[in-house]
Amino acid sequence: MLRIDQLKADVENKQILKGLSLEVKPGEVHAIMGPNGSGKSTLASILAGRDAYEITGGSVDFDGQDLLEMAPDERAHAGLFLAFQYPVEIPGVSNAYFLRQALNSVRKARGEAELDSLQFMNFIKEKIKMLELDQTMLQRSVNEGFSGGEKKRNEIFQMAVLEPKLCILDETDSGLDIDALKTVADGVNALRSPERSFVVITHYQRLLNYIVPDFVHILMEGRIVRSGGRELALELEEKGYGWIEEELATGGRA
Amino acid sequence: MATSLKSNSAPLAGLEFDPSACGVLTAVRAEAYQAFLDRGVPTTKDEEYKYTPVTDLADRYFVQGGPVPVPESAITEWIYGDLDQIRIVFVNGHFSEELTTSLRGVEGLEIRTLSCALGGRQEIIEDLFGKLVKPQQFPFAGLNTGTFKEGTYIRISANTKIEKPIHILNIATADANGATQYVAPRTLVVVEGGADATLIETFATYGDGPSFTNAVTEIHIEPNGHLQLVKVQQEGLKSHHIANTEVHQAPDSAFNHYSVTFGGKLTRNDLNVFLDGQNIHTRMDGIVVIDGEQLADNHTRLDHAYANCNSFEVYKHVLGGESTGVFNGKIFVHQDAQKTDAKQTNNTILLSGKATMNSKPQLEIFADDVKCTHGATVGYLDRDPVFYMQARGIPKAQAEALMVYAFAAEVLEKITVPGLVESLEAMLFAKLNVQ
Numbered sequence: 001m002l003r004i005d006q007l008k009a010d011v012e013n014k015q016i017l018k019g020l021s022l023e024v025k026p027g028e029v030h031a032i033m034g035p036n037g038s039g040k041s042t043l044a045s046i047l048a049g050r051d052a053y054e055i056t057g058g059s060v061d062f063d064g065q066d067l068l069e070m071a072p073d074e075r076a077h078a079g080l081f082l083a084f085q086y087p088v089e090i091p092g093v094s095n096a097y098f099l100r101q102a103l104n105s106v107r108k109a110r111g112e113a114e115l116d117s118l119q120f121m122n123f124i125k126e127k128i129k130m131l132e133l134d135q136t137m138l139q140r141s142v143n144e145g146f147s148g149g150e151k152k153r154n155e156i157f158q159m160a161v162l163e164p165k166l167c168i169l170d171e172t173d174s175g176l177d178i179d180a181l182k183t184v185a186d187g188v189n190a191l192r193s194p195e196r197s198f199v200v201i202t203h204y205q206r207l208l209n210y211i212v213p214d215f216v217h218i219l220m221e222g223r224i225v226r227s228g229g230r231e232l233a234l235e236l237e238e239k240g241y242g243w244i245e246e247e248l249a250t251g252g253r254a
Numbered sequence: 255m256a257t258s259l260k261s262n263s264a265p266l267a268g269l270e271f272d273p274s275a276c277g278v279l280t281a282v283r284a285e286a287y288q289a290f291l292d293r294g295v296p297t298t299k300d301e302e303y304k305y306t307p308v309t310d311l312a313d314r315y316f317v318q319g320g321p322v323p324v325p326e327s328a329i330t331e332w333i334y335g336d337l338d339q340i341r342i343v344f345v346n347g348h349f350s351e352e353l354t355t356s357l358r359g360v361e362g363l364e365i366r367t368l369s370c371a372l373g374g375r376q377e378i379i380e381d382l383f384g385k386l387v388k389p390q391q392f393p394f395a396g397l398n399t400g401t402f403k404e405g406t407y408i409r410i411s412a413n414t415k416i417e418k419p420i421h422i423l424n425i426a427t428a429d430a431n432g433a434t435q436y437v438a439p440r441t442l443v444v445v446e447g448g449a450d451a452t453l454i455e456t457f458a459t460y461g462d463g464p465s466f467t468n469a470v471t472e473i474h475i476e477p478n479g480h481l482q483l484v485k486v487q488q489e490g491l492k493s494h495h496i497a498n499t500e501v502h503q504a505p506d507s508a509f510n511h512y513s514v515t516f517g518g519k520l521t522r523n524d525l526n527v528f529l530d531g532q533n534i535h536t537r538m539d540g541i542v543v544i545d546g547e548q549l550a551d552n553h554t555r556l557d558h559a560y561a562n563c564n565s566f567e568v569y570k571h572v573l574g575g576e577s578t579g580v581f582n583g584k585i586f587v588h589q590d591a592q593k594t595d596a597k598q599t600n601n602t603i604l605l606s607g608k609a610t611m612n613s614k615p616q617l618e619i620f621a622d623d624v625k626c627t628h629g630a631t632v633g634y635l636d637r638d639p640v641f642y643m644q645a646r647g648i649p650k651a652q653a654e655a656l657m658v659y660a661f662a663a664e665v666l667e668k669i670t671v672p673g674l675v676e677s678l679e680a681m682l683f684a685k686l687n688v689q
Contacts, residue, residue: 048645049641049644049645050641051641071644071649071650072641072644072645072650073644073645073647073648073649073650073653075645076644076645076646076647077647081645082645084642084645087642088638088639088641088642089639090639090642090643090656090657090660091660092659092660092661092663092664093656093657093659093660098643098646098648098656099646101643101648101652101656102643102646102647102648103647105646105647105648105649105652106647109647141660142639158646162646162647
């Protein structure tokens with residue numbers, strides 16, 4: 001589904017990604033962990049199409065298409081979804097209007113009929129319950145005045161509505177208390193399916209207790225330096241990132 | 255009586271003063287026209303026209319064409335679809351009976367052509383007509399007074415609420431020979447004590463020819479009267495539009511004004527409101543969405559003359575292409591106007607690096623116990639929300655249009671005519687080339 005090959009990217013002439021490779025197959029859940037400044041969020045932003053980065057090498061293939069050549073909205077139409085680390089507030093645009101526009105754009109691209117407001121309300125009814133969101137939030141401006149937890153739940157709610165193929169969760173656990181974290185994780189787990197893949201970017205292993213990954217990758221200095229199963233995350237929690245840095249420095253496995 | 259003019263050389267070719275057509279108003283019209291002649295067409299050396307060049311009007315040839323037929327199908331957009339309304343329509347300044355709805359039978363509402371109202375109504379001539387315009391200061395108002403062919407007279411009876419909006423639609427058509435079509439809409443409104451109404455003024459053009467609309471609207475709001483005024487500028491891109499709206503508010507009255515500008519090559523609105531008493535509420539808002547080489551200039555003036563009044567003013571501009579926005583907001587708080595609460599805001603979004611905004615708040619305060627604030631911002635569209643919407647599948651142009659819509663909504667959503675708000679929103683998206 002997603003194949004990242006030797007991806008290199010700069011921001012303001014500083015190399016952030018230094019040859020990153022990753023393959024995600026349908027139905028898989030990959031966790032990407034790494035210390036601050038390792039390039040985790042840069043990776044998420046580049047995949048979603050933010051234009052603040054200069055790609056200097058490598059490629060990204062998404063379902064047979066060159067992802068890097070696509071506009072951000074085309075990526076969404078193709079089935080890619082980024083849950084933002086910092087969801088953006090849009091004063092004056094209601095959640096309902098925004099999400100219906102988004103859904104209809106995606107449906108149109110898929111060749112499906114657009115939904116009128118009544119059909120839309122029926123479509124989202126169950127999903128809004130699942131994320132334990134208050135129905136009144138639909139009439140409020142997008143993310144405006146939302147608590148940190150509400151914003152993150154809103155991201156997963158949007159994900160549930162748009163039904164993407166590949167979901168990238170950028171530090172979705174940051175700023176969440178344990179209850180909100182569980183709600184978010186339940187929402188994600190409910191969306192897991194053999195066709196849908198996830199890339200879960202996180203600093204802490206805590207989230208992975210709830211969203212159990214098939215693979216764990218460690219991102220350091222713009223490269224994936226170690227990959228393994230779930231146990232790798234537990235090892236990180238126990239020992240921190242220091243031991244990997246040491247191993248890399250002494251030319252151990254890498 | 256100053257029926258003979260000092261100078262006969264009209265500064266605008268084709269627009270001579272014709273005393274024989276002025277009937278009972280000959281004297282007052284001649285005097286106002288003389289004021290225009292004395293002043294001439296303003297140049298950009300005139301502080302009030304610094305950013306708004308109108309001198310090319312002097313190179314035109316103007317015609318005041320006849321009431322050519324405009325098909326009903328052409329006006330759908332200008333009458334806001336099936337919005338329930340009491341409508342009076344003028345084509346090239348002539349009353350159009352075909353496009354006008356029934357004007358009779360609404361209790362408490364007198365609406366008729368100005369020529370009809372003036373016949374035998376001495377009090378209109380003596381107390382109302384032309385009493386608020388100041389041709390020495392606003393030369394185009396003098397030109398209008400000297401040259402208008404027809405107009406509208408509206409009177410809302412005391413303590414009456416008119417439920418349907420009253421709509422004056424002015425259409426200028428293209429001249430067959432390519433001359434500039436000149437129309438001079440003239441409106442006189444009296445809102446009697448305790449009355450309440452909504453007035454929509456729409457300006458549009460039919461056909462693709464140059465035109466010059468030079469409008470004057472005088473509004474008298476008597477004690478405790480309420481008026482909502484929505485002005486929509488939808489003229490073509492070869493149109494000059496100069497308008498002077500003068501409002502006099504008596505104690506305890508309320509006036510809410512919303513100006514919407516999408517059209518016109520050049521639009522200049524002078525809106526002046528005199529708060530002549532205590533406990534008056536005034537709102538004057540505007541939204542300008544223009545692009546290409548369009549120019550829109552809103553000059554507003556509020557005079558707080560007495561204590562305990564409030565005024566709120568929000569003008570928003572969305573400027574694309576190489577367009578130019580001008581905002582000049584004067585607020586005078588006179589010595590007796592203690593406890594005045596006046597707030598002025600002017601926000602601009604530039605959609606292009608070549609668009610220009612000229613914003614000038616002008617507050618002059620002579621009372622010491624008042625709350626007066628003003629603020630102006632100019633900036634580009636915030637990129638983060640656009641990217642966020644794109645990441646959810648909304649194409650960029652549509653995401654930007656949504657941002658503009660949200661920006662404009664603060665003004666549009668205050669209009670209390672629901673069907674009209676929806677139509678204006680649709681026009682806004684059309685202007686931004688998004689459905």
